[in-house]
Amino acid sequence: MKTVTLDVNGKVFCLDVPDGELLIETLRDRLGFLGTKYSCLEGDCGVCTVLADGKNVLSCLMLTVEAEGRKITTIEGLGQKDLHPIQQAFIDEGAVQCGFCTPGMILASKSLLDAHPSPTQDEVVHALDGNLCRCTGYVRIVNAVLSAARKMKKTP
Amino acid sequence: MPILKDFRYHAPVGVDEALALLHKSKKPLLLGGGTFVLNTLKKTAAYPTDVIGLRKIASLHGIRDAAKEVTIGSMTTLAEVASSPVVGEHFASLAGAAACVATTPLRHMATIGGNVASRFFWVDLPSVLMALGAKVAWAGDKAKKTLSVEDFLSLTGPEARGIVTEVLLPKSGLTGVYFRHTQTMEVDLPLVAMAFAARRQAGGVKDVRCIVNTTLSRPVRLTGVASYFETKKVTEWKADEAADVLRRDLEQGKLDDYRLHCLCADLESLIDKFKKA
Helix, strand or coil: CEEEEEEECCEEEEEEECCCCEHHHHHHHHCCCCCCCCCCCCCCCCCCEEEECCEEEEHHHCEHHHHCCCEEECHHHCCCCCCCHHHHHHHHCCCCCCCCCHHHHHHHHHHHHHHCCCCCHHHHHHHCCCCCCCCCCCHHHHHHHHHHHHHHHHCC | CCCCCCCEEECCCCHHHHHHHHHHCCCEEEECCCCCHHHHHCCCCCCCCEEEECCCCHHHCCEEECCCEEEEECCCEHHHHHHCHHHHHHCHHHHHHHHCCCCHHHHHHCEHHHHHHCCCCCCCHHHHHHHCCCEEEEEECCCEEEEEHHHHHHCCHHHHCEEEEEEEEECCCCEEEEEEEECCCCCCCEEEEEEEEEEEECCEEEEEEEEEECCCCCCEECHHHHHHHHHCCHHHCCHHHHHHHHHHHCHHHCCCHHHHHHHHHHHHHHHHHHHHC
8 A cells, every 4th residue: 555645636635545556446436536437448448538737648557656746637627617618619519429538538638728729620630549439420529629729719 | 346456566766776676576567658567467467566667767757969869768758759849850750650659648658668668569669769770778687788779679588677768869860751551440559660761962872771660570670672772873763673672671571461562652652752852
């Protein structure tokens, strides 16, 4: 067991976790951040995406002990009062169907837009290459990210 | 039920401390970015007693630009390599190769050291690094060495036990190109790839390195193809002749027709690129 101090969505948690515990297990099963999903657990699907220091990473491939010292953001950390512009754009563009991939898609989009506020369509596609969706066919998701980029640019 | 069985996790802050842990642990495992190692742990029966995380060793992070070479710390992520202005300026083929590895979140986690040290046949970077004449700084149980990528990849058994600390790239003014063919999968892995580097000179090229990643073996150096390009002017290069030489170079590899076809197409693109330049 190790005692770790985790910064998740701006709150600090002090936890005792087994050395081999994965971040996804800590986030979901200890802290109750259920927007981070279990699925392939191999780094293929992207539904366990979280932000680590602003970059989209896979919580199924990160030990909790290695997350110490990084700022972790889950989907619950976005739009804590009002919806984040990316979340709103996903609704407006009809980019959500079953919703299972949506938290990962939105966090990957945030990572992109924070680094590149005006991405091209190709850059959006490239940035979302680690997130699979089996409902929407991606077009509406890409449109939502481009739409969010335009809106976020207007309202800094 | 936990996904991984438990082990002791260590977070050394120096290479020597990590080596000491590696030496004294019963069944140690080094953890870089985690994208290979943690996936493997979910499936393996050969479980480590100790996992040694390299993330907190500051000297293994970052890209350092010196007069004659660029040094990339082994824990530098592939995303950092891909977006580095220094790497982009001097080693565009490496930046391009790093940018197309796997997926965005995996590139944010996976490291250049892990890509080389994994010794998996299907990874992208070793062939590109070989073409660019890169060396690997490696700290073993008994010695610290700087090896060519080829020599590093050929280490086996206890001899291979150690830590990749840096990748060193000489600023040799080579023009590099990387071609990659993928299978359609959740995470695009190369099916076959070719890394090429050469120094342009009046009407031709010299110092040609042509390395094929067959994904069925370690990268293969195509000496015949390199010699073909070096001994002719660019205007005399012919795709069908180069393809014949490539087939002879790869005779021992017994590559399937599809991979050979991809490589021949790459040679054609390469020749076009140099003729238009």
